[in-house]
Amino acid sequence: xxxxxxxxxxxRRFQQIAVAIFYAEVEAAGCDLTPVQYAALARIADAxxxxxxxxxxxxxxxxxxxxxxxxxxxxxxxxxxxxxxxDRRARELRITDxxxxxxxxxxxxxxxxxxxxxxxxxxxxxxQFMKLLKKAIAALNDLSRAPMREG
Amino acid sequence: xxxxxxxxxxxRRFQQIAVAIFYAEVEAAGCDLTPVQYAALARIADAxxxxxxxxxxxxxxxxxxxxxxxxxxxxxxxxxxxxxxxDRRARELRITDxxxxxxxxxxxxxxxxxxxxxxxxxxxxxxQFMKLLKKAIAALNDLSRAPMREG
DNA sequence: GCCTATTGATAAGTGTACTGATGATTGGTA
DNA sequence: TACCAATCATCAGTACACTTATCAATAGGC
Numbered sequence: 311x312x313x314x315x316x317x318x319x320x321x322r323r324f325q326q327i328a329v330a331i332f333y334a335e336v337e338a339a340g341c342d343l344t345p346v347q348y349a350a351l352a353r354i355a356d357a358x359x360x361x362x363x364x365x366x367x368x369x370x371x372x373x374x375x376x377x378x379x380x381x382x383x384x385x386x387x388x389x390x391x392x393x394x395x396x397d398r399r400a401r402e403l404r405i406t407d408x409x410x411x412x413x414x415x416x417x418x419x420x421x422x423x424x425x426x427x428x429x430x431x432x433x434x435x436x437x438q439f440m441k442l443l444k445k446a447i448a449a450l451n452d453l454s455r456a457p458m459r460e461g
Numbered sequence: 462x463x464x465x466x467x468x469x470x471x472x473r474r475f476q477q478i479a480v481a482i483f484y485a486e487v488e489a490a491g492c493d494l495t496p497v498q499y500a501a502l503a504r505i506a507d508a509x510x511x512x513x514x515x516x517x518x519x520x521x522x523x524x525x526x527x528x529x530x531x532x533x534x535x536x537x538x539x540x541x542x543x544x545x546x547x548d549r550r551a552r553e554l555r556i557t558d559x560x561x562x563x564x565x566x567x568x569x570x571x572x573x574x575x576x577x578x579x580x581x582x583x584x585x586x587x588x589q590f591m592k593l594l595k596k597a598i599a600a601l602n603d604l605s606r607a608p609m610r611e612g
Numbered sequence: 613g614c615c616t617a618t619t620g621a622t623a624a625g626t627g628t629a630c631t632g633a634t635g636a637t638t639g640g641t642a
Numbered sequence: 643t644a645c646c647a648a649t650c651a652t653c654a655g656t657a658c659a660c661t662t663a664t665c666a667a668t669a670g671g672c
Contacts, residue, residue: 313503314520314609317578318479318496318571320594323521323609325476326629327598328469330605333630344657345469352464363620369465370474375659377621382657399620399667420469427468430600435593442582442590443471447478449581454481456660458465458474477659484660497628514650526629528652533627550637550650607629 324427331426335419341412342386346371346379348420354389354403355413361400367459375456388412475578482577486570492563493537497522497530499571505540505554506564512551518610526607539563 313319332345343351349369354360357368366376380403383389388409394400405413428436451457464470483496494502500520505511508519517527531554534540539560545551556564579587602608 313500315591315595316575317591317594318483318575319500319520320591320598321472321476321479321578322496323598324594325472326521326607327601327605328472331601332469334604345473346658349464349470361620369470370477372660397668424467424469426604427472427601428597430597431593435596438589439593439597440466440468440471442586442593443468443475444466445586446579446581446590447471447474450478450482450578453485453577454478456477495627512650523629548638
């Protein structure tokens with residue numbers, strides 16, 4: 311089989327394109343966030359006060375990676391991080407007013423990214439594709455170091 | 462919409478799992494290659510004497526990235542790189558005997574990775590999924606910095 | 613109330629991926 | 643033929659993504 315037609319190669323290619331579109335759309339909207347930073351910020355907005363390990367589980371990232379991502383969000387003033395009173399090992403995360411404003415500003419760009427990603431497919435095809443993609447992933451969830459975990 | 466059900470998130474998740482499976486399978490086979498290194502090595506084997514820019518185009522990687530990947534393949538003794546006589550800007554790449562042996566040894570692990578990736582889907586579903594994934598990507602090929610280019 | 617296993621976070625190191633800039637070389641053109 | 647835009651590669655810099663190791667703090671068993 312042609313190596314460029316294997317699921318592994320196509321998975322990488324699709325993700326690579328998704329990231330490129332995201333950057334382009336977000337920059338056009340006048341923002342400066344990476345895909346991971348956006349995912350983390352959106353989750354922190356949803357669940358204020360959560361700790362880094364829980365955040366990592368929610369969006370299926372490695373815990374160490376999330377540490378660096380949160381560092382950058384704090385540097386940009388979008389997120390506040392402070393030691394939890396309940397558990398002094400943990401850092402509680404909260405979105406700042408600036409962060410909330412950015413999140414609102416960036417929303418259309420994110421939606422547009424998702425639309426473009428499926429733009430090569432018809433409506434029915436897109437629905438079918440998403441269904442199969444979710445199904446394939448669900449069967450494999452535990453096979454990566456950073457499985458998705460519910461809050 | 463739940464942010465964990467967007468195509469962008471699922472794309473990342475699927476690729477993340479694909480890489481994790483690849484590492485596990487390849488390590489179990491007693492080899493030490495990353496997914497990118499494997500892709501590059503396989504292509505160099507197919508088209509001996511090609512230059513880095515062409516290689517990058519064939520597997521849709523950024524040219525700068527490929528430089529580092531080839532560095533590591535050369536360090537491991539799997540690839541030979543020498544300045545082209547036709548065009549002294551270019552480096553011609555060739556697989557070594559060691560490289561060819563590794564490629565052969567690793568083949569079953571790679572095949573198994575591809576099988577596992579689709580293991581959550583039935584036969585018909587898997588075929589449909591691959592078809593749609595290819596179609597979605599084909600429509601977007603030019604939207605990343607590293608589009609796929611034919612040899 | 614102490615010991616230990618677990619958990620949250622960080623540190624160091626490897627390998628992508630990309631941007632932007634620079635240098636070397638080439639081939640077509642004024 | 644002298645030049646000049648295009649091309650191949652590299653370098654510096656940023657940001658993931660992961661591994662292993664380490665440290666601090668907590669929780670449970672006895």
